[in-house]
Amino acid sequence: MKQLLNKWLKNSQLFNFCLKMDTLKQFIFKPNCLLCAESTAQNSKNTHPSTHAVCGECLAELPWHPKTSCPQCGLASSGAGLNAIVCGSCLNSPPDFDATKAVFLYAYPIDAMMLRYKYGSMLNLGDTFGEFLAEKINIEDCLRNIDLIVPMPMHPQRLQERGFNQALEIAKILTKNCKEKLDYKSTERQTLTPPQASLPLKERVKNIKGAFKVNTALKEKRIAIIDDVMTTGASLNELAKTLKKAGASHVECWVVARTLPHQ
Numbered sequence: 001m002k003q004l005l006n007k008w009l010k011n012s013q014l015f016n017f018c019l020k021m022d023t024l025k026q027f028i029f030k031p032n033c034l035l036c037a038e039s040t041a042q043n044s045k046n047t048h049p050s051t052h053a054v055c056g057e058c059l060a061e062l063p064w065h066p067k068t069s070c071p072q073c074g075l076a077s078s079g080a081g082l083n084a085i086v087c088g089s090c091l092n093s094p095p096d097f098d099a100t101k102a103v104f105l106y107a108y109p110i111d112a113m114m115l116r117y118k119y120g121s122m123l124n125l126g127d128t129f130g131e132f133l134a135e136k137i138n139i140e141d142c143l144r145n146i147d148l149i150v151p152m153p154m155h156p157q158r159l160q161e162r163g164f165n166q167a168l169e170i171a172k173i174l175t176k177n178c179k180e181k182l183d184y185k186s187t188e189r190q191t192l193t194p195p196q197a198s199l200p201l202k203e204r205v206k207n208i209k210g211a212f213k214v215n216t217a218l219k220e221k222r223i224a225i226i227d228d229v230m231t232t233g234a235s236l237n238e239l240a241k242t243l244k245k246a247g248a249s250h251v252e253c254w255v256v257a258r259t260l261p262h263q
């Protein structure tokens, strides 16, 4: 694994470099795996389609979110085999969202990639994450039952600091064939709260309360919220609650990575 990270870090430096050199990127780097630099085009071990620029060998090593997880919160469930069942915690105290779909567990090397995407200079990882999400959840099928795709809104000040909303970039990939479903304007983040990651779990719920505002009626709308990482789910739950108060009938969370409780 360490070797994989070293290769990836080395490759990501090349990747950063080639972002500035589009021509070179087109001809030399594009067919190479984002993680190990092996060719994704002619690797005989590559058994997966390489829409997300990761080779088959690396794909097999990624921390995939288990299909047996609770369909509502995405955490471990006591489901037998492939039949995932709603966990005890969701049965006892149901969250405001109705379902959670995640691609990965928030573990190595996804955590390192996510940090590079959000705080580094690898903006293209947004496309990669969006493509992974689209493929894992079978986006065409999922979109048939969803009216609106709402990326987790960012407070204007944070947006100015970072320069982009990481959830919106992922949502754009998911809606590339149905742009009319992308809705990043009717929901706002109205309070600037400390980053959730800096707070203990219980404080996160208090911190995020009342943070969102919906500017339009969402009567009977079926909505999927897009976010990069779901940790306690406090932000997603608060947004789901706000969307339902505005009339939404069904809210799902579609996230790139799900953190397990002990992490």
Ligand SMILES: [Zn+2]
Residues within 6 Å of the ligand: 033, 034, 035, 036, 037, 038, 054, 055, 056, 057, 058, 059
């Ligand atoms: Zn690879």
Ligand SMILES: [Zn+2]
Residues within 6 Å of the ligand: 070, 071, 072, 073, 074, 075, 086, 087, 088, 089, 090, 091
């Ligand atoms: Zn659950």
